[in-house]
Amino acid sequence: MKITVIGTGYVGLVSGACFADSGNTVLCLDLDARKIDMLNSGGIPIHEPGLETVVQRNHAAGRLIFSTSYDKAIDHGDVIFIAVGTPPDEDGSADLSHVLAAARSIGERITRPVVVVDKSTVPVGTADAVRATIADELRKRELNIAFHVVSNPEFLKEGAAVDDFMRPDRIIVGSDDPSATSVMRQLYKPFNRNHDRLIEMDVRSAELTKYAANAMLATRISFMNELANVAEALGADIEAVRYGIGSDPRIGPHFLYAGVGYGGSCFPKDVKALVKIANDNGKSLRVLEAVEAANDLQKNVLFSKICRHFGGAERLKGTTIALWGLSFKPNTDDMREAPSLVLIRQLLAAGCRIQAYDPVAISEAQRILLKEFGEQQCSEMLKFADSPWDAVQGAAVLALVTEWREFRAPDLHRLAALLSQKAVFDGRNLYDRKDVEAAGLAYYGIGR
Numbered sequence: 324m325k326i327t328v329i330g331t332g333y334v335g336l337v338s339g340a341c342f343a344d345s346g347n348t349v350l351c352l353d354l355d356a357r358k359i360d361m362l363n364s365g366g367i368p369i370h371e372p373g374l375e376t377v378v379q380r381n382h383a384a385g386r387l388i389f390s391t392s393y394d395k396a397i398d399h400g401d402v403i404f405i406a407v408g409t410p411p412d413e414d415g416s417a418d419l420s421h422v423l424a425a426a427r428s429i430g431e432r433i434t435r436p437v438v439v440v441d442k443s444t445v446p447v448g449t450a451d452a453v454r455a456t457i458a459d460e461l462r463k464r465e466l467n468i469a470f471h472v473v474s475n476p477e478f479l480k481e482g483a484a485v486d487d488f489m490r491p492d493r494i495i496v497g498s499d500d501p502s503a504t505s506v507m508r509q510l511y512k513p514f515n516r517n518h519d520r521l522i523e524m525d526v527r528s529a530e531l532t533k534y535a536a537n538a539m540l541a542t543r544i545s546f547m548n549e550l551a552n553v554a555e556a557l558g559a560d561i562e563a564v565r566y567g568i569g570s571d572p573r574i575g576p577h578f579l580y581a582g583v584g585y586g587g588s589c590f591p592k593d594v595k596a597l598v599k600i601a602n603d604n605g606k607s608l609r610v611l612e613a614v615e616a617a618n619d620l621q622k623n624v625l626f627s628k629i630c631r632h633f634g635g636a637e638r639l640k641g642t643t644i645a646l647w648g649l650s651f652k653p654n655t656d657d658m659r660e661a662p663s664l665v666l667i668r669q670l671l672a673a674g675c676r677i678q679a680y681d682p683v684a685i686s687e688a689q690r691i692l693l694k695e696f697g698e699q700q701c702s703e704m705l706k707f708a709d710s711p712w713d714a715v716q717g718a719a720v721l722a723l724v725t726e727w728r729e730f731r732a733p734d735l736h737r738l739a740a741l742l743s744q745k746a747v748f749d750g751r752n753l754y755d756r757k758d759v760e761a762a763g764l765a766y767y768g769i770g771r
């Protein structure tokens with residue numbers, strides 16, 4: 324099949340590359356010429372395990388094309404995916420301007436019947452708006468071309484995106500037209516293994532399913548984070564509780580890890596957007612409002628513990644804190660809504676020096692923090708280290724923010740020798756308290 328993907332961000336690039344890998348000819352379009360130039364010259368704009376290989380293999384085979392030309396892109400595809408960003412507006416609602424701009428560009432150019440697929444995460448009713456926008460443009464051109472709009476939300480996780488796309492748990496297809504559904508079935512056939520994972524439903528339910536999934540997962544995390552704070556007050560261990568409740572098949576073991584709050588480009592924005600969608604329709608989602616509030620508070624948890632250890636925020640001035648992990652989760656360089664940014668802001672405001680290390684997210688973190696704090700404060704107060712050990716050299720204490728594999732089993736005696744104030748703040752419950760204390764370090768976990 325000939326496929327066009329509009330928007331070559333995370334979702335656009337991963338889906339484009341995977342569709343090409345299953346034998347389709349895919350044109351990925353983006354307005355960002357630097358991104359397209361980089362892709363055309365063999366580079367890759369994001370850190371995502373396994374993606375480079377799939378992109379390069381299919382690009383070299385001529386099945387994966389990158390372009391900034393809307394004319395070329397719309398001429399190319401019989402199936403046109405919209406995978407542009409839907410960032411939060413000031414009031415929390417999803418900003419649909421990119422989605423509708425893409426729809427307008429489709430309507431301005433199609434010359435033959437197409438299936439248009441909303442892959443971006445969009446509020447219920449967006450497929451109708453996309454359909455109306457395309458129809459409006461066709462009316463202006465005095466053309467009557469048949470087209471269908473399908474909702475096919477994406478569920479990939481950053482850091483495991485290629486695998487998630489290649490081996491999906493489910494493929495949601497919201498469609499009001501059987502011929503469009505059968506195109507989608509054909510397209511997903513190579514990824515639809517073992518039993519039928521493609522779930523057909525109406526368009527509105529598909530749009531809501533995406534938000535519901537993220538909201539449910541975010542709810543589990545906030546529940547566990549709040550419970551962790553209770554466990555701490557009661558002298559219980561949230562890790563034991565997690566294991567205990569996760570063994571119940573009705574609950575299941577996933578997404579029950581207490582930590583420093585959820586971040587990333589999806590949960591924070593989608594929780595906000597779903598609350599707004601409900602409110603706009605005269606309904607409330609009180610549970611979800613609490614999920615968001617609990618998450619905002621949880622992002623302060625490491626700073627509060629550090630303050631308590633030192634006897635108050637005012638005692639932190641001039642202290643050097645080592646940070647391990649900057650990205651919002653391991654295996655990605657994505658810093659969107661990363662809890663590390665909240666901690667860095669709080670430490671800088673308290674007059675701390677920071678020595679931070681991350682395996683891949685340093686340049687992205689540097690870009691964001693330079694913009695926020697300026698050259699002078701960054702060069703005086705923030706050092707990006709070349710290794711985890713470089714980060715702890717001369718530091719008072721260590722805060723672990725992201726659970727990268729390389730942080731899992733450090734030499735604790737070496738750590739104790741390097742940290743002047745001998746304390747570890749473990750934001751991901753990665754370490755065993757007994758081991759850390761045996762090395763002569765104070766241990767602060769989450770909910771234990």
Ligand SMILES: NC(=O)c1ccc[n+]([C@@H]2O[C@H](COP(=O)([O-])OP(=O)(O)OC[C@H]3O[C@@H](n4cnc5c(N)ncnc54)[C@H](O)[C@@H]3O)[C@@H](O)[C@H]2O)c1
Nearest residue numbers: 330331332333334353354355407408409421424443444477
């Ligand atoms: N990142 C994820 O893990 C993930 C997973 C599932 C769903 N989603 C959803 O998918 C959508 C895309 O997310 P993302 O993280 O890939 O976004 P992104 O911000 O990484 O990329 C979006 C891309 O779209 C391009 N773009 C914007 N307007 C355009 C236009 N009119 N024409 C062509 N290109 C345009 C931008 O230049 C950018 O490269 C969002 O709705 C998001 O919520 C994201």
Ligand SMILES: O=c1ccn([C@@H]2O[C@H](COP(=O)(O)OP(=O)(O)O[C@H]3O[C@H](CO)[C@@H](O)[C@H](O)[C@H]3O)[C@@H](O)[C@H]2O)c(=O)[nH]1
Nearest residue numbers: 477478479480481544578579580582585586587589651652
């Ligand atoms: O038990 C857990 C699991 C995750 N997290 C945090 O939750 C955030 C999100 O993690 P994850 O869901 O793994 O990453 P994303 O790449 O943001 O993926 C989510 O958002 C995507 C975009 O909508 C969806 O497609 C995915 O299905 C959904 O998992 C991260 O900050 C994690 O550290 C926890 O704190 N505890």
